[in-house]
Amino acid sequence: MGRSPCCSHDAGVKKGPWTEEEDKTLVEHIQKRGGNVGRWRGLPKAAGLNRCGKSCRLRWTNYLRPDIKRGNFTDDEERLIITLHAGLGNKWSTIATHLEGRTDNEIKNYWNTHIRKKLLRMGVDPVTHQQLPCDQTNQHVNGAAAALLWAAAAASLGGLSTGALMQAQLLQQLFQAIGSNNSTTGLIANLAAANTVLKSSSSIVPNQMNYLQPSYLCNTSNFVEQHVVQQQLTNDTSPGTSSFAAAEPADQLCNTAASYDLAPAGDWSPAREFAGLLEPMMELPGLCSLEGDSFWKDTLEESYRL
DNA sequence: AACCTGCCCAACCGCCGTCTA
DNA sequence: GTAGACGGCGGTTGGGCAGGT
Numbered sequence: 001m002g003r004s005p006c007c008s009h010d011a012g013v014k015k016g017p018w019t020e021e022e023d024k025t026l027v028e029h030i031q032k033r034g035g036n037v038g039r040w041r042g043l044p045k046a047a048g049l050n051r052c053g054k055s056c057r058l059r060w061t062n063y064l065r066p067d068i069k070r071g072n073f074t075d076d077e078e079r080l081i082i083t084l085h086a087g088l089g090n091k092w093s094t095i096a097t098h099l100e101g102r103t104d105n106e107i108k109n110y111w112n113t114h115i116r117k118k119l120l121r122m123g124v125d126p127v128t129h130q131q132l133p134c135d136q137t138n139q140h141v142n143g144a145a146a147a148l149l150w151a152a153a154a155a156s157l158g159g160l161s162t163g164a165l166m167q168a169q170l171l172q173q174l175f176q177a178i179g180s181n182n183s184t185t186g187l188i189a190n191l192a193a194a195n196t197v198l199k200s201s202s203s204i205v206p207n208q209m210n211y212l213q214p215s216y217l218c219n220t221s222n223f224v225e226q227h228v229v230q231q232q233l234t235n236d237t238s239p240g241t242s243s244f245a246a247a248e249p250a251d252q253l254c255n256t257a258a259s260y261d262l263a264p265a266g267d268w269s270p271a272r273e274f275a276g277l278l279e280p281m282m283e284l285p286g287l288c289s290l291e292g293d294s295f296w297k298d299t300l301e302e303s304y305r306l
Numbered sequence: 307a308a309c310c311t312g313c314c315c316a317a318c319c320g321c322c323g324t325c326t327a
Numbered sequence: 328g329t330a331g332a333c334g335g336c337g338g339t340t341g342g343g344c345a346g347g348t
Contacts, residue, residue, distance in 0.1 A: 017316070017342080041333070057334075058317065093336060108337075109315050 014050045018059050025049055026056055027064050062105045069101025073110055081107060082115060086129040 018026075029047035030037055037043060037060070040053035049056060062068075073081070077099055084095045092104035092111075099107065111126075119126040 015318075039333075054319095054334085055317075061335095062316075090337065104336075105316075112338095113314055 012050070013044075013052050013055075015055070018051075018063075022049060022051065023059070023064055026060060030060065062103045067101055068103065073102075073114075077102070078110075078115060081111065082119075082129075085111065085115075089127075 025047055026049060029043070029049075037057075040057040043049075043053055043056050044051045047056075051059075080098060081095060084098055088094055090108075092108040096102055096104040096107050116126040119129075120132075123132050124130070125132050
């Protein structure tokens with residue numbers, strides 16, 4: 001496993017920005033070979049370029065390749081990057097394989113210049129995707145429960161169906177499970193218990209889920225429009241199959257919320273606490289996911305916005 | 307208009323893993 | 328088994344640009 005001699009040491013090889021002429025030469029050469037580059041090291045000479053092979057490869061893969069998608073990242077792409085980064089870390093090339101037409105370099109740049117700052121503004125550590133250290137650590141559970149109640153209130157204020165409130169109640173159960181033990185070690189076990197609650201409620205949670213994705217809670221992008229949520233609830237919720245009682249009236253939920261410390265001082269908010277709490281679930285197998293379930297996404301997103 | 311500052315992103319650098327002789 | 332060649336990857340840099348003073 002010897003180290004590659006760096007071609008940048010080659011005498012007289014041009015560096016720096018590529019000219020249009022060089023781009024044209026490189027593209028024409030690769031197209032002439034039917035897109036088959038062969039060995040990059042030999043390419044510059046064959047193409048008549050005064051560049052090193054590595055520079056040619058980079059220029060091609062990051063800029064000249066015909067299947068590259070240019071332009072701003074969409075909300076969906078941004079969300080996907082955050083989600084993938086939460087699970088993969090700085091594996092830009094792996095992340096890039098999930099975003100058609102985007103290069104690892106582009107994603108890396110976008111992360112460093114946009115997403116990273118956005119997460120920091122939101123009080124989320126862009127490396128760990130955890131809530132940044134907060135003086136109110138011992139209020140995590142209360143904060144999470146408060147997030148639930150914000151969500152429930154948001155759902156009711158948004159005029160969602162009884163099914164939606166039932167799902168909010170499911171969230172409440174989830175937090176009861178999480179909150180039954182305040183110790184750090186107990187948290188994981190309680191999250192697993194919470195997952196059992198979610199699994200046992202498959203009649204309410206419409207889609208087969210894999211794991212909770214806190215990143216959905218940590219960005220300000222809009223999720224699916226509310227009418228889609230309504231549609232999904234209409235299609236997927238099966239009243240009567242749930243083990244839950246009828247939903248509490250919204251005002252009751254709001255009253256319950258008042259019993260928690262709901263004052264989001266400074267940049268703290270219950271939903272972010274919720275996001276931090278959910279993070280450990282990423283590591284547990286077979287957990288439920290928010291992916292594909294617009295109710296959870298929308299409700300929690302809405303709660304964050306409030 | 308001139309200068310300063312911060313941001314963006316294309317490109318570079320150096321390390322790593324795999325392949326091959 | 329060893330070492331060189333090579334492509335790939337992630338971190339970093341610096342030129343260009345926009346906005347502010």
